[in-house]
Amino acid sequence: MTALPGWFQPLLDRAAASRTEDFTRLATPAEGGRDSAVLVLLGEGPAGPDVLVLQRAARMRQHAGQPAFPGGAADPGDADAAATALREANEEVGLDPASVTVVAQLPRLWIPVSRYVVTPVLAWWHSPHEVWPCQPEEVAHVARLPVAELVDPANRVRVRHPSGWIGPAFDMPGMLVWGFTGGVLSAVLDMGGWSRPWGPGRLVDLPAVDATPVPSASGSASAEDGR
Secondary structure, eight states: OOOOOGGGHHHHHHHHTOOGGGTOSSOOOSSOSEEEEEEEEEEEETTEEEEEEEEEOTTOSSSTTOEEOSEEEOOTTOOSHHHHHHHHHHHHHOOOGGGEEEEEEOOOEEETTTTEEEEEEEEEESSOOOOOOSOTTTEEEEEEEEHHHHTOGGGEEEEEOTTSOEEEEEEETTEEEOHHHHHHHHHHHHHTTOOOOOOSOEEEEOOSSOOSOOOOTTOOTTOOOOO
16 A cells, blocks of 8 residues: 555544444444445645545536535446445546555445435545546536645534534635535544634525535534534
């Protein structure tokens, strides 16, 4: 495996022992649901560690305009969750799988509203390269978000969905990272030892684009505590 930078090791140590409860209060069912995977890809840019996040196109039927890690539903030919995440990332943003070192698979997480069972795949981007929206009808924007900016208390907020659901989010330039992605990202920052006290944080209302609640990986409709 490609050598990891020193800052990655604390996250890897915590991830190896992580449990579903570290990410969500929602139990993953033993059976049912559609298998899927997302790529939690950490690289190192001019501002230090960063994470790759995309924004869905505004005209999509589902999840319009929402932030996401690269990823999607498993195909029959995928060997495992890592294969799914890397394939989807290649299709969505042109990510070269050879530039990535997969280091861990995080616990499988249940999203009841879509009936997806999602495996976040933790990876090190050892050879970063240009990425872009390969499927403009699905992906509007791709960004590498610096960890230093994500953990800045000024950028930590709580989002209230029109359904009443409230969860942690990140108010980044050009992108509000919330929902399932915001919850997973919040947990990963905690595990890496990067998080700074920020609660309770500003409360931001989402526009009523999609009235379907999308539970954050770090809480439920009553999750209002900041860290």
